[in-house]
Amino acid sequence: MNTDAQHPFDAAERAAVYxxxxxxxDTRHFKPGQVLPEEQLLRLLQALHQAPSVGLMQPWRVIRISDAALRERMAALVEAERQATALALGERGAEFLRLKVEGLRDCAELLALVLPPDDGTVFGRRTLPREMALCSAGCAVQNLWLAARAENLGLGWVSMVEPAPLADLLRLPAGAQPLGLLCLGPVERFYEAPMLEQQGWRQGRPLAELLMDNHWNEG
Incomplete structure (x- = not known):
């Protein structure tokens, strides 16, 4: 193993990352009435901003929602989609409605994640222009998620919302698209396993079922 690399991680640091x-x-239950120190929030947002992006395009914009009335209107949009999802699920609709799908009213910070208008970046995107922008934004959220967990904070990515009315609430320019709402803040406790597994909604598949050699060979 190469131990001469620049800025090496020792065993304890490596273990902490894993x-x-x-x-x-993906957190849905938050302690209500909490406030994050500004310096902590800045650390978290800096972690988000250090994410990799294709062609260094940095296709993420973050809108901090500090208006309580605006937060309520967003919560109403999520509730409307929750009801629509329950209807679409048919016989599992009632079971779905028992799940908590968001924490907009209780989280300390509510952030809107936005894909900005395309800036024309071609490097790395000629074949998959939109997909690579979306992947890059996803990397930014994963950075934020891991930094939040290291800060002992919960984060939930709420995508259960129609993009057009949310874009209207955010007053987005033409070509921009909301990618969901990020609920961030202290929690009473972290889920021992993903919430959907705990609630019996769905079980994650083991890694071995998702790895393939050379060609698609899923049985």
Whole structure:
């Protein structure tokens, strides 16, 4: 093993990274009435901003929602989609409605994640222009998720919302698209396993079922 690399991680630091990955959870339950120190929030947003992006395009914009009335209007949009999703699920609709799908009213910070208008970046995007922008934005959220867990904070990515009315609430320019709402803040406790597994909604598949050699060979 090469031990001469620049800025090497020691065993404890390496273990901490893997621990944060393993303990990260998509959080829906927050302690209400909490406030994050500004310096902590800045650290978290800086972690988001250090994410990799194709062609260094940095296709993420973050809108901090500090208006309580605006937060309520967003919560109403999420509730409307929750009801629509329950209807679409048919016989599992009632089971779905028992799940908590968001924490907009209780989280300390509510952030809107936005894909900005395309800036024309071609490097790395000629074949998959939109897909690579979306992947880059996803990397930014994963950075934020892991940093939040390391800060002992929960984060939930709420995508259960129609993009057009949310874009109207955010007053987005033409060509921009909201990618969901990020609920961030202290929690009473972290889920021991992903919430959907705990609630019996769905079980994650083991890694071995998702790895293939050379060609698609899923049985």
């Amino acid at each position: 621990r944060a990955i393993a303990l990260r959870r």
